[in-house]
Amino acid sequence: MLPPSSLRVLTAALIGAMLLTACGGGGDATTTSAVTQPLSIPAAPKDLGFADAAPVADQAAVLPFVDYAYTNQRGDARYATKETNAGVRVLTGFLDLWKPSTLIVDAGVTAPANGSFPAVVASNWTGIPGDSTDGTILNASVLGANIQYVANVTAQRTAAQELAAYLDDRRNKGYSVSDGLGPLTATWQAAAQQTTTITSIASDATTVLYNDGGNNVGVGGSTNTSFGTVVDFVSNIGENGSTEPAKRFYKYARPWRWSSSVKVIPALAPAKSATPATDGGFTSGHTAEAVRDAIAMAYAVPERFQEMVTRGLELGENRIIAGMHSPLDVVSGRMLGQATAAASIATGANAARKAAAYDQAHSTLMAAAKTDTKLAFNDFAHSGTTVTDRFADYATNKANYNRRMTFGFAPIADTTKPAVVPKGAEVLLETRLPYLDASQRRVVLKTTAMPSGYPVMDDAEGWGRINLFAAADGYGAFNGDVVVNMDASLGGFNVLDTWRNDIGGAGKLNKRGSGTLRLGGQNSYTGGTQVSAGTLQALSATAFGKGDVYLGGGTLASSADAQLVLAGAYTQLANTTLQLDVGSGGAGRLAVSGIATVAGGTLTVNFRSGFRPAMGDTISLLSSASLKGQFTTISVPGYKTTAIYTATGLSVRIDGTA
Known part of the structure; x- marks a missing residue:
């Protein structure tokens, strides 16, 4: 029996082979040699191993x-x-x-x-x-x-x-x-x-x-x-x-x-x-x-x-x-x-x-x-x-x-x-x-x-x-591992909530559950971001801080008013969705400072009100230091497109309306 590390490389190779047949939103995908190599899928950002705490003051000295x-x-x-x-x-x-x-x-x-x-x-x-x-x-x-x-x-x-x-x-x-x-x-x-x-x-x-x-x-x-x-x-x-x-x-x-x-x-x-x-x-x-x-x-x-x-x-x-x-x-x-x-x-x-x-x-x-x-x-x-x-x-x-x-x-x-x-x-x-x-x-x-x-x-x-x-806008800092589990079946803020604080700290965010959490601050936390379930949405260019971003389940969405900048690496696994709400001036696009590893999954692109691309336009969607892999599906509702992959990014060409 092969060791786990060999199995992971073999599985990645098979995924890479399948990705070569992917199509993009009604148009044929163009691939480069950069995506024909077997994928080595990075691990999720490492947990710190502890959660932050706010203990009550010594009650012998301070009477509550x-x-x-x-x-x-x-x-x-x-x-x-x-x-x-x-x-x-x-x-x-x-x-x-x-x-x-x-x-x-x-x-x-x-x-x-x-x-x-x-x-x-x-x-x-x-x-x-x-x-x-x-x-x-x-x-x-x-x-x-x-x-x-x-x-x-x-x-x-x-x-x-x-x-x-x-x-x-x-x-x-x-x-x-x-x-x-x-x-x-x-x-x-x-x-x-x-x-x-x-x-x-x-x-x-x-x-x-x-x-x-x-x-x-x-x-x-x-x-x-x-x-x-x-x-x-x-x-x-x-x-x-x-x-x-x-x-x-x-x-x-x-x-x-x-x-x-x-x-x-x-x-x-x-x-x-x-x-x-x-x-x-x-x-x-x-x-x-x-x-x-x-x-x-x-x-x-x-x-x-x-x-x-x-x-x-x-x-x-x-x-x-x-x-x-x-x-x-x-x-x-x-x-x-x-x-x-x-x-x-x-x-x-x-x-x-x-x-x-x-x-x-x-x-x-x-x-x-x-x-x-x-x-x-x-x-x-x-x-x-x-x-x-x-x-x-x-x-x-x-x-x-x-x-x-x-x-x-x-x-x-x-x-x-x-x-x-x-x-x-x-x-x-x-x-x-x-x-x-x-x-x-x-x-x-x-x-x-x-x-x-x-x-x-x-x-x-x-x-x-x-x-x-400020407390109603969520955490001000991630000083440990932060797990947010939103059960949308409970309704209200469990379905959808927004944190607007500027979040710092060395901790990591792990979004779980079926609800949607939106981050709107100028965030600088360094422990990384993991989406395990539900939706995590960026409303600002630096919503996901300065660490790696790992989409292991659910949806990662960008509705930022500028280009969404990921300071580290980006990894997306199969059966997940990256949703980009794209507008003028680069709004909503994804810029990855490190390596972007795409092991399948869906990319959904929506154009914002007032932004309508013309026939033949090429829209840049993702840039990175190095792009590895492809999406299984690229969906651009209302348009026929061709996906254009390069060694460092992804664009779509507008071929017509659907």
């Missing part, structure tokens, strides 16, 4: 918020410390900038249920900047810039910004952020039975305080049979999410108390508290609530995940535009909102409700949209234009989200610390990346996290550095 969220209660606000309160603990990065005064409580004073301040406690926090009983500035540069930012923004706001900031201040937060659902907003609000009484700025708003008489997230429970579970899910996302303990521990005043240059919207003058000792600025309660409500809606309708998390941060920025909060107030509100949402879904009451809420949201909204698949529903969810949906533009959303992560602050500490991922944070991506397991979603959060060093954001658990917008 998701396990201790119950300690963050409004009624205990005046006694809260970083040692006793999870909400305070998440935000301890602020202690590098500001040292709050120590709270002194008489031994005989007991905490009232509503957490209000008795006189003896209020006396050691005036809430007036400059009063040493409140605290001490430790970083004058950062805190000065923090207030000056608000002064600059409020001096330049437009009438449209003023209206948006007023509405986000006075309306219930759940109602406000629901417009991030775009084409689904009206249906969501009707199904949830959401209402609001704040729709404009009243003419007497400068002297009359208007409160929202609506019902915030809607009508839940059995009263709302078609959407009640969804409403309950959103309503409960704020369990253990009070910002009062943090406000009263940190004792940092609102920006308009720090500087007269900060101009609060005139219509919000009645909303300004007259009791500064009960009106802390750090952290922003509006932001925390908006972020967690937006996350709840994004979880239930992940088709609008990035738009919803963008809307949550937009409301936070509107707190700055209103003059009511500073950037660091808002950054900390984002952090606490994310932690609260994760705790509710991972370990809170929503853990038992989340699956039913997701299913109910889709059954109701898909029926209203008249869509019978989640893929069609996803299309409908993005059917708006920038005129009808202000979150319709991806690039704008991304830029706004990233800007609102830091509000322009530069790092003030070590920028090279590895990212850590909080315990339970992976649940935030459960419905957005359903084909990844929990450990993979944790790695996504790690590899898309913000750099270290930014003010406030370097908490020990990692809540400050999480970038949910």
